[in-house]
Amino acid sequence: MAGVGNGVVLASYGRGVLVQPDDPARWGESLRCSLKGRSQRIVCGDRVSFIPLSDPDVAIESIEPRRNLIERIDSRGRAEPVAANLDRLCIVVAPEPVADWFLVDRYWAGAALKDIPTLLVVNKSDLDFAGIRAEIDTYQELGLTCLETATGSGDGIERLRAATLRSVTLLVGQSGVGKSSLVNALTPAAAAQTAELTRDTEGRHTTTTARRYRLGCGGAIVDAPGVRDFAPPASLQRAAERGFIEIHATGTSCRFNDCRHLGEPGCSVRSAVLEGRISARRYESYRRLLRLYEKLSPP
Numbered sequence: 001m002a003g004v005g006n007g008v009v010l011a012s013y014g015r016g017v018l019v020q021p022d023d024p025a026r027w028g029e030s031l032r033c034s035l036k037g038r039s040q041r042i043v044c045g046d047r048v049s050f051i052p053l054s055d056p057d058v059a060i061e062s063i064e065p066r067r068n069l070i071e072r073i074d075s076r077g078r079a080e081p082v083a084a085n086l087d088r089l090c091i092v093v094a095p096e097p098v099a100d101w102f103l104v105d106r107y108w109a110g111a112a113l114k115d116i117p118t119l120l121v122v123n124k125s126d127l128d129f130a131g132i133r134a135e136i137d138t139y140q141e142l143g144l145t146c147l148e149t150a151t152g153s154g155d156g157i158e159r160l161r162a163a164t165l166r167s168v169t170l171l172v173g174q175s176g177v178g179k180s181s182l183v184n185a186l187t188p189a190a191a192a193q194t195a196e197l198t199r200d201t202e203g204r205h206t207t208t209t210a211r212r213y214r215l216g217c218g219g220a221i222v223d224a225p226g227v228r229d230f231a232p233p234a235s236l237q238r239a240a241e242r243g244f245i246e247i248h249a250t251g252t253s254c255r256f257n258d259c260r261h262l263g264e265p266g267c268s269v270r271s272a273v274l275e276g277r278i279s280a281r282r283y284e285s286y287r288r289l290l291r292l293y294e295k296l297s298p299p
């Protein structure tokens, strides 16, 4: 019979959650806990307390306030939580599938707004990087740390391990870039399901629920499902300041203080784009984020 205790949510399945108890004597256990009611919304990474009901049932008693939360948008435009209490966001891209840089920009801007440090992992370094090299250089020049990895040969995995040590890291990125493969390379015991191990009817396996795995030294890594969307930051102005650092830096010399860089006269950002000092692709991301935001929250 499981006793009363505290723990961390490894995965949330809607009706129940999987909890890893804090008690070191019980680390090997993952408890299946039920929720008290529909109002209890629990996310991977939540810190909870649990109580035994009739054996073997265990229920979640309470949830601690979250330090932070990463959300995305579901197909109906509603915000859906992905994982809570994170120390770092790790955005994974690869030469294939074809990279969605707007997704990278949105994640980076969203994490910057929440003060979550971000790392760009460029996986599948065994494949030809030529097509994505220029974009990676752009991010590197903007100060985003980029790490190249290959899960088959293990190249770069030790550097990734060192970069994520003793902290909780969420892996995000398009389906098929190799997030689950990276989890398995870091911690083979995880046995996270990848396209290689199991295949669905279309011949591939994809992660469907965020799942947290323990790493050594008190760290953890969260494998998330591949995403197409990501909740836009609550404030576009702040996203521009924090997430699009080059736009903000140049925007301080626009003629108008509240310039949104969309065609206002005397806009330094537009000039910088025309002169190639700001990446036209990044500027287009900024505009797309602005349009997305206006669609979801009309004035």
Ligand SMILES: Nc1nc2c(ncn2[C@@H]2O[C@H](COP(=O)(O)OP(=O)(O)OP(=O)(O)O)[C@@H](O)[C@H]2O)c(=O)[nH]1
Pocket: 123, 124, 125, 126, 127, 149, 150, 151, 152, 173, 174, 175, 176, 177, 178, 179, 180, 181, 182, 193, 194, 195, 196, 205, 206, 207, 208, 224, 225, 226, 227
């Ligand atoms: N060439 C190469 N292929 C890789 C590498 N890492 C992963 N793959 C392959 O990429 C495919 C997708 O890997 P997954 O780890 O399932 O990708 P994922 O990002 O978890 O995908 P979702 O769960 O759908 O979001 C699999 O066929 C992997 O074998 C790598 O470093 N190089």
Ligand SMILES: [Mg+2]
Pocket: 179, 180, 181, 193, 194, 206, 207, 223, 224, 225, 226
């Ligand atoms: Mg996966």
Ligand SMILES: [Zn+2]
Pocket: 251, 254, 259, 260, 261, 262, 264, 266, 267, 268, 269, 270
């Ligand atoms: Zn401007």
